[in-house]
Amino acid sequence: MGGSTRFTFKVGQQLKLISIEEIESFYAANKGTYCYGKSGENYLIDYTLDQLEKQLDPELFFRINRGYIVQHRGIKSIAIHSNSRLRIIFNHNPASDAIVSRERVQAFKSWLA
Template sequence: MNVLIIEDEKPSARRLNRMLGEINITVNEMLHSVEEAIVWFKKNKHPDLIFLDIQLSDGLSFEIFDQVEVKSAIIFTTAFDEYALQAFKLNSVDYLLKPIDDEDLANAVKKFKERTPATQNVALNFDDIRKLLGATPVDREYKKRFTTKIGSHIKMIPIDEIECFYSENKGTYAATIDGRNYLLDTTLELLENDLEPEVFFRVSRKYYININAIKDIISYTNSRLKIKLNHWNEHEIIVSRERVKDFKTWIA
């Protein structure tokens, strides 16, 4: 079986690769952007199965299929709400909500293997999927607070008091408006499911920032941007070059 992973978060891609290896599935290639995938598909034999993230660093992964006709079976790996995905679930092998569960992954692969050759190559209507994604339920619940343990106490941190989330020394922290930093039992990857996208944006591998905490935006080297927050000043926050376009759209 020829298997491809398209995922912009390299730690997530490596984790998925390891999980597939545990069920004896070998991944032939891992790609991380729309542009990279388009080039790859034009030069290589298309795989039997693609594990496809929807939001990549340089755009929606559906843009790949605007440029290349791909007939591979697809398992979506996404943080989008299941209600928006139900309508097109039958047009793909399956979808897996992040963080991916071992049992769900095994069942999705089993479902792919059980499909007959005649049904392996299903034409997906990506325009319809785009519309559905735009119709994700507006009443989706995001986290309103986080908790952290301080000695024998558990402290609650309201989401509107957090200026940014950041990773450091393998830990994930919340920096608050009172200048404190709290260690959280989560990762930046898992925060994707918890944070309201209109309020928080991941500007780099290391930082999620709160739009309400932005004090200044400054042009930086190599077409990047430097962000100054109202209170955070421990380290520079730089919008990575591949995220600048999406960042400008986010703040518009």
């Protein structure tokens, strides 16, 4: 198994450690990169999605589009979306924009298998 096993986040004046198992997804929004944890909390992190993609274990995480990296364990279900795309429904994250891009659908299905 490769990749980082935990991340450190600054929360106010404190640092918080979160293990990879607690992370459902990473996403880009408002010119920042965030981590969404199973506890329902979002954390601003100091990495871009491109940097994270190189650090994370590809067996656990998959980049579904330009703005999202998802963890296998964080996926509750997958819905058919328009134009041959798929929409991810997470266990905890209420995101509605976690859409697997058309170009990545086949690779995503292989990753799930």
